[in-house]
Amino acid sequence: MMDRIYQKAQERPARMVFPEAEEEKILLAASKAAQAGYIIPVLVGKLASMTSECQRLGIDRDIFEFYDIEDEETVEKLASSYETYSYALFKGKSLRRRLSDPLYYAMVLTAIDKVDAVFAGLSHPTGEVILAGQSILCLQKNIETVSSCGILDIPGFEGAQGSLIAFGDAAVCQNPTSESLSDIAIATCDTVKSLLDWEPHCAFLSYSTQGSGTGELVDKVVKAVKIAQEKRPDLLIEGEFQLDTAMNPMVAKKKVLTDSNVAGQANVLIFPDLNAGNIGVKLLQQFAHADAYGPMITGMNKVISDCSRSAPVSELVGNIALTAVRAMY
Structure with missing residues (x-):
């Protein structure tokens, strides 16, 4: 890379x-x-x-x-x-x-x-x-949140972009609102596109996949997806997905019953808050020996x-x- x-x-x-x-x-x-x-x-x-x-x-x-x-x-x-x-x-x-x-x-x-x-x-x-x-x-037009994104290079991982996966935000926003999460997703997608020439396939992460779980934390992500899609209909942004649904095509076939351009083939992951983002990135660094590039300030x-x-x-x-x-x- x-x-x-x-x-x-x-x-x-x-x-x-x-x-x-x-x-x-x-x-x-x-x-x-x-x-x-x-x-x-x-x-x-x-x-x-x-x-x-x-x-x-x-x-x-x-x-x-x-x-x-x-x-x-x-x-x-x-x-x-x-x-x-x-x-x-x-x-x-x-x-x-x-x-x-x-x-x-x-x-x-x-x-x-x-x-x-x-x-x-x-x-x-x-x-x-x-x-x-x-x-x-x-801030950029229609963006109200300063955030960050990064890129992980995970040894042995074979995803939509080989061993690489982009993510946001794991460094700046502690507990983003739905509006802020939508801004994070848009800024991350734009950054990835300019850096690596990828077509972003962006998945909002949650402990729920399209209604399999309930609660305020799920509702926040569902709302964020809708806001992001309305702001940038040109981007492939979907969710809410559990991590395995976003990354694994076989799991996505079982869990996602609608047509999806993102499930099982995500190359951009949006964490629901800083706890999840920071822990997720550090898990990959510690146990999968992943290299993390960033954070890059966006917005x-x-x-x-x-x-x-x-x-x-x-x-x-x-x-x-x-x-x-x-x-x-």
Whole structure:
């Protein structure tokens, strides 16, 4: 999968901004990704500190484009441009105050199309990255929920896409409403399509298959399916399904009595809440030795990435390539 991602990134390198430009691992990963042809890297911060850090690490500073947050003339130009952004929530002094923060500065660059995507998270917790993105970029039309998705590579598994399965959300939304679940499904499907060129076959998971179980938790999922189908009739979205019904064609034949384009052949799974999602992914990682790629933040007007603070440089390079492909396809 990653070979395919790297190839796509090289075909259309993204201009990617890094607001944590004094972090050693960020500079090393960004330079490696640039040398591999995946991105055109842009750094935001205090110019003297950024160039000094590049020199200390032996990185050619000419690889990067720099934005100095202390350059008042450029700040004013960016602020004036952002104020015409159709989703702009901040203007005047409120906006200019935020532009003193590299994270918000990077989001503004993305909003006005100076760059294609933001890559952050090494020195900012997930909540700060999401808050900055939601404040500056805002959410996609008809989407009211910031969420995440990921991709599992499960050894020995043979499904609709070989050993791969996409999922959402196992990182952000603790107890989503039906409306939020529908947003999670739509954003996950769109992300998977842009990354891997799959035709999403999306299954909402539950302990019930089409009415075999009852209760509030089932009702929430049933309602979410209807909302998602109404919002995006172009997508193959069905449910509620138990996991085996979604994944196993033989089980699907026994349990699903109606025609279905998803049962038994799902390649996108939507967990009903964060408990189920987190436990499900970790079960596969621990016992099936699956590799989990992500989480990738979804639902915003532009692409942002929230990386793991413990990630090694090699993993950061992979996530940079994933973010680049999401931004350009």
